[in-house]
Amino acid sequence: MFIKDYISKDFPCFSLTDSIESARNMLEDFGYSHIFVKKSNHFYGAIAQDFLYEEEGTLKDLEHQIERFAILEDNNIMDSIRLFYTFNASIIPVINKNEKYLGYIGSDDIFQDLSKYPLFSELGAILTIETPARRYSMTEIANIIESNNSKFYGGFISFMSDEVIHVTIKISNENLGSIDATFDRYDYRIVEKFYSDEKSDLFKDRFGFLQKFIEI
Structure with a gap:
């Protein structure tokens, strides 16, 4: 690269x-x-x-x-x-x-x-979650996803202040309701989410995620 x-x-x-x-x-x-x-x-x-x-x-x-x-x-x-x-x-x-x-x-x-990498190419869900800046941990976020038998394709910080951090992540489509509930239980707030499992949405999914990435 x-x-x-x-x-x-x-x-x-x-x-x-x-x-x-x-x-x-x-x-x-x-x-x-x-x-x-x-x-x-x-x-x-x-x-x-x-x-x-x-x-x-x-x-x-x-x-x-x-x-x-x-x-x-x-x-x-x-x-x-x-x-x-x-x-x-x-x-x-x-x-x-x-x-x-x-x-x-x-x-x-x-x-x-870039679009060849799983972060952009795999069908799945895009979530933006909010966490207090003092307790931000990408490891914990990945563990929440994987403990619910979903795949964590990657993510990045899309907003950051002294108080809060927004993390935009790409995950597979399995057990999304359970993941939402687990994030809530660990005091993460889901700010935005986009779920797609239709192949016709693949280009839109890739382009949207690239746009989010370059705008940080």
Whole structure:
């Protein structure tokens, strides 16, 4: 799951002396959200597609619109999710420790790969539960599920404050009523739940869980 295993190299990194028109034409050919810019042979940043339609001239004229974001080749693909969300990007530039541009990763490739994991791919139930922050324990949550003969596919903290923590989990569909009762007995509050056992809901289930994940 390292970034270096997902790098594509067919999208160039432009220089500030390149024309806005050439960058715009390239972006239209690929259909991506940003173009990338280098300066003195080092990665400099990215420019969102909308700015390429505001002016003519060279990319130097858009230098004030450059956003500084990139990911290192030896990072994990999980590190890229916040960048996709924060910068509303469909691609993320990949650099090495010397800030040399190596290529990019695309959101479609990353999300498609993540969707293969049981956390996203298995049919089941999605629950968001609330617990006081002082007694949060993912181990206890997993034990409650497994003690009711259900499978725990995974989860993450979807909200956190000094007082409470919300944990969103994915579990199999067995014994859901018993699991609800056990959570109640251990003073967990179920904030949200979505149960699905229809194959037609699989894509909706995956996409919804990915959306929850990138929005934390």
